[in-house]
Amino acid sequence: MTQKIRCAGFGGQGIVLMGKLLAQAGMMDDKHTTFFPQYGAAMRGGTANCSVIVSDDAIASPMVEEPDVVLVMNGPSLDRFEPTVQPGGWIFYNTSLIDREVERKDVNVFKVAANSIAEEVGNARTANMVMLGAFAKKLGTVNLETLLGSLDVQMHGKSGKIMDMNREAMKRGAALIK
Amino acid sequence: MTQKIRCAGFGGQGIVLMGKLLAQAGMMDDKHTTFFPQYGAAMRGGTANCSVIVSDDAIASPMVEEPDVVLVMNGPSLDRFEPTVQPGGWIFYNTSLIDREVERKDVNVFKVAANSIAEEVGNARTANMVMLGAFAKKLGTVNLETLLGSLDVQMHGKSGKIMDMNREAMKRGAALIK
């Protein structure tokens, strides 16, 4: 099993952290895993995205051009990445900031009101965690528990309150899946 | 016929000019000719030398390592270049500044009291011309008349008095050969 994931959104939405957490969790689950950020000047203008691959086998290039899954946090990112998803792949998207529907018919769609849920948790900035939780629970690419654990590594040093909020948001995301 | 010549002396003795005049004269005599100066940092410390080749054929390297002829204007240069001369070659040297004898027995030697003669002409700085005149007349590598003519090209712009003095010195050098 190899899953190629693209996370995308505004700068400031914690897109890179999403990717790192996924890769970290993949590693902790003893999978092969890579994380690859979009970097450099193309970052100006406020968009951010990154690639994560989680696989049972060694990974060739860590760059994901045609993802199996995209986790989309804002409108421009949906415009950009919707066409790239593999047929039969998944689009998770943030309905709090995106009011259009996915146009493609050959992909699976999962909607997450990430910002609204995050605000319920008490901090809109945890929308990324909501999205991650939903994704992990829905597709099982990484274990939800491991993902929660990966927070400790990647957000090491943050205050307990922030950690709790992030964990809570992730769980709320997961809870979307019954 | 190919003749490889090395001129050597102190900086300030006009060594480079000697070489250029020889090459210029060679060219005017319709020979193949090259001039190659010692250049750069090794010039510090007050010595100067250059290579001239005059030949009926195309010339390979213009650098002269084992000259047929050396025109030596001071003591250190004699020390340095005496061993390099081809057996059967020529050493012309300036007895005004060198009081030792040439040690090698397998070369021809011609002594020129260049500075003394130059002073007689009225300017010690024309010692190089005295040497050139003697060499040209003695070996005929370049025509003495052409050599005198080459002065007009290479010293173009100098005052008539200086030109006259140089010509005179060259002739005085040539006059050493009966």
Added chain:
Amino acid sequence: MPKIEVDTERCKGCAYCIEACPQQILRLAEEFNSMGYHPVECFDPEKCTGCTFCAIVCPDLAIEVYK
């Protein structure tokens, strides 16, 4: 009557103009533009003097001023 026009698609919501406006009649809108920013809006157009301060500080040429 002086007025400003905000190109909401150019505006990045930096809020510089809000601070710069002597009339203090600007604020960020609730809604997002397509880049995800809250563009600026004038909530009391009557008061605008057309002083252009808001436009001068705007890094994104998002404001035109009419007088």
Added chain:
Amino acid sequence: MPKIEVDTERCKGCAYCIEACPQQILRLAEEFNSMGYHPVECFDPEKCTGCTFCAIVCPDLAIEVYK
């Protein structure tokens, strides 16, 4: 009695020392050294005060001074 010693093989005949000597007792020699320079010489050693000015200006460490 103060005196100087000129290393005639080091001297390049720049004449700086000649100008620097308050006693004006230095001059270039007639003869050449092996490098072809006229080395400096003291023509009136009696007058030397050992002030070291000549040595201080010498770029070639050609002068030692004794006192």
Added chain:
Amino acid sequence: MERVFTKPVAMKEPRTLYCPGCGHGVAHRLVAELIDEFGLRERAIGIAPVGCSVFADLYWNFDVISTAHGRAPAAATGMTRANPDCFVVSYQGDGDLAAIGTAEIIHAANRGENFVTVFVNNAIYGMTGGQMAPTTLVGQKSTTCQLGRDPAIMGHPIRVCELLQTLGGVAYIARGALESPKTIMKTKSYLRKAFEYALDRRGFTLVEMLSPCPTNWGMTPPQAMTWLRENMLDYYPLGVVRDVGAEEKAQKPVAA
């Protein structure tokens, strides 16, 4: 109703890729406004340096050249010398001008080259993600001085205007800020003077513009502006640092 403020002709339509609150947008616009004002669009060449403004050609509506990092003054010299009829605006960031390009700016200034330099000082390497610049303030944090700039090992921030003003070829040097309507308008007046001097071929001209980089300062735009005001203005005093025209006038005896 008259439009009293709009995009200058020397700016193109597209939105910039700059971060919200980035000062480059204002700096670009001031240049463009003066290009319009002086009617220079046809013969103007803007330099897109290596830095966040490397895409200046997307915004400026006149010829643009992108040069190697720090070498804008050399390229500008090459352009103005080869064709004195073109009008060159060399635009440089603080990393570009005061670090790798130190030699080039000093010698262009010293030779008195006739182009205008816009020096956007945001006290950081913006493009590469927030490293310490030669102008980063003492104590200011960056990705390469994570505990804050320590002058004992990293040196003090360099005041470029003050450093350059001693050089022979300098005609005009001033420091402005992109901080409020007032300072922006003042900065524009400095730049106008620089344009005039360059057109009169009086020598080297440079206008520094203190500019916010909210992204790499890790602040919101309003916070960034406040930080600039409270920290940069002190260390980098605004005003005309050198003006040979004014000096000449001052020296001229008053006619009786």
Added chain:
Amino acid sequence: MERVFTKPVAMKEPRTLYCPGCGHGVAHRLVAELIDEFGLRERAIGIAPVGCSVFADLYWNFDVISTAHGRAPAAATGMTRANPDCFVVSYQGDGDLAAIGTAEIIHAANRGENFVTVFVNNAIYGMTGGQMAPTTLVGQKSTTCQLGRDPAIMGHPIRVCELLQTLGGVAYIARGALESPKTIMKTKSYLRKAFEYALDRRGFTLVEMLSPCPTNWGMTPPQAMTWLRENMLDYYPLGVVRDVGAEEKAQKPVAA
């Protein structure tokens, strides 16, 4: 009878390859005398720059490193940072320091690196045969300004000490001349101060030495010295340009 003047131990025996009357010989000796005086021979490293003094290792009787043209300050930084116990004398010509090496000297000065710079200003590129240097005087002829330096296109000669002294890391800067017993002794006292400051790790120190290059000035040594006196001393005033120690003292209130 006592020998009151002789070769310092920190100089080797061999005669120099310098031209008659070249100032480098005196500059080398001053360095060596102070190395002796401070007992630094064991841990001293001299820099042989790219210029006529590139063979300094033939004369200095302590460790020597030859560096790339203009980069002596960077190499010196590398040495003193990596091993603060070594004592580095960076020695540069005017081409080396004020042209290609502009950025390196400015930033080493700004960082306040703890090595001593000897800056031999002979207003010419000696080694390469007499080209115009950044310090070549207006009107002075060279192989690359055969009609004399024209400031309108070549810029004015750069006063290095004055340029550097504004920088934060500077502890001591002075300009001397190798022109007479008096100025040479004065220059040595400047250099002594620089040694002291460097040993105390007070920051960047530089002593400029105006120096004759008879060969490339096309003069006899005495003519060269006269020319230096009559032309260089005016444009390059001698004296201490910056001394943080003196400044501190001046600021300290006198104890009652």
Added chain:
Amino acid sequence: MSEKIPIGEKVLMKGNEAIGEAAVQACCDCYYGYPITPQNELTAYMSRRMIEEGRVFIQTESEIAAINMCYGSAAVGARSMTSSSSPGISLKQEGISYMASAQLPVFYVNVNRGGPGLGNISPAQSDYYQTTRGGGHGDYRVIAFAPSDVQELYDLTMLGFDLADKYRNPAMIQADGILGQMMEPLVLHEYKRPPDLPSKQPWRLGDPSTTDPLLVTSLVLNVTGMEERNLELQKKYDTITENETRFEEVGLDGADVVMVAYGTASRIAKSAMEVARAKGIKVGLFRPITIWPFPSARLNGLADRFDNFLVVEMSLGQMWEDVRLAVEGKAPVHVHGRTAGGIPQQADIVADLRKVLDAKPGEIVKNF
């Protein structure tokens, strides 16, 4: 990460940071760098870690200053390092040539970006010529590693410091932006100094315990001297070639085509190999781990056994030249090249493998 790095554990780390940590472990004394994408994380990492360890970190005024600071530090016997990306490495060429000539060790990293010129910041391998032929002046070489994953970045960095010291020669890593930017699990291990490497170089300057005045220089004005220095260097290069050539061979047995690729290109080639095999194409992979010394002798030997070579590189036929030189016309050498951020695609490689097998005698498949 703000605490100490856990030796022996598996961690997720960025390539650039793995290089940095390996350098810190390998007793790097001084790091000098100037920001440039895509290697900024390395400079940032060193700015923190070197200070933590009480060592030297300077963000320099330029790439040129950085390499010349390395020159100085190396001369006093310190392990020195710099890093940059393509344009910045071009600027260092004079300094690298100086260090090679003065026989000073230095370890440096070039995280290639798309060129020429300012180009772009996308991953590329197009500084291969510069790396392997010496972009600077003169007859010299630098030891050049071509790692293909984060673990190897870590391991070869340590080796790089050791070989630089051992041979008193610059050693470097040629990586691409993917390797620099990606995160991948790696196991951090401790550095062990090779027993034959003194921790203090006997030729270091400024040390009171060495008595005679020493000289570090790249200048030998007399011709014989400089030519001798060069011949000495050549001898050293021969030794290095003999001892330090490294490569990996994957699935060569029975291959109809041998792919030759390094770095990220080799990762993709490896995955293309699996796809191709599934389609019945017998293909193997030869991966140079050092690109100088290049494993020419080994490839020459392989050319006796295999009929076809396909070079896959993120540059336009640069390594192709080395493979052709090695193979000496014994077998056709084909090439698949991308550049400036173009990443070879599995499917395209497989297609080219097919073309190679279908090629008429004498026909060379050149895909760029």
Added chain:
Amino acid sequence: MSEKIPIGEKVLMKGNEAIGEAAVQACCDCYYGYPITPQNELTAYMSRRMIEEGRVFIQTESEIAAINMCYGSAAVGARSMTSSSSPGISLKQEGISYMASAQLPVFYVNVNRGGPGLGNISPAQSDYYQTTRGGGHGDYRVIAFAPSDVQELYDLTMLGFDLADKYRNPAMIQADGILGQMMEPLVLHEYKRPPDLPSKQPWRLGDPSTTDPLLVTSLVLNVTGMEERNLELQKKYDTITENETRFEEVGLDGADVVMVAYGTASRIAKSAMEVARAKGIKVGLFRPITIWPFPSARLNGLADRFDNFLVVEMSLGQMWEDVRLAVEGKAPVHVHGRTAGGIPQQADIVADLRKVLDAKPGEIVKNF
């Protein structure tokens, strides 16, 4: 010489000055240079002649400034030139890569000296790799001429300006200190602009007659764009290779050994050829006049007809590689290399020719 140069006459001129005069004749608008031996006479010459002609001369603060001034001048459509020697050329590599990428013409000269490092100022050819492989970053090439006498320095300088303009690419001369420093007779001839070359480039910046805003850049941030730029460059390089490869063949008929040499080495090889022939060794000479594009196709053809090649170079096996690449194993390629001021000696070459003929099959004579 202080008066105008007499066109059509035979004069004695220094190589460096011949280049300068050719540039002046060929309408060089701007020269930017920084002193370095052994090319100083060129800078000095230009400082006088360019001012005489009312054109631009700047002695720059550094080699880097010089190449970047060329960048600027070229962008406004001016014929631009710089020159230096090895270390200085290393410093220009970033700028050259930029010009190649931005497709700006420039003509430059590298009078090689002994390297690596500061080396010495003696004649050498050891920047061959840097010249032919691009010492800068990225996939690019510069047109490189290898003249062997003063007349050719003059002629190829003119051609260099034209080809640089025609292909919007850097073109340069690779010379050694002997060629730069020697005086030799040459005939000055007038420059004739090729009819297909407009005197004003249509893409020049800052000209009111070109209306739409123009852009000169080496930056193409999007990957496809930059890769396309590179493929465009490659296509251009193929055209140049096809049209502009130049070489000379001397006495190949019936040769048992073909010597390959350029520049001063070729002069010596030529004289060695005569001596060798007198001794009954049948030897010919192949002289590349362009070293990039290298006359590979022609050499490959020759390898079908001749049994032995001996490369004679003033570097340690650098051109050797190009000849081996060209010959593709069809014939043994031997090498005689000197460096850092070591000049191949006639007698040594003759001795090596003998060794080549006596070599056992598979044995390669490598003399350095």
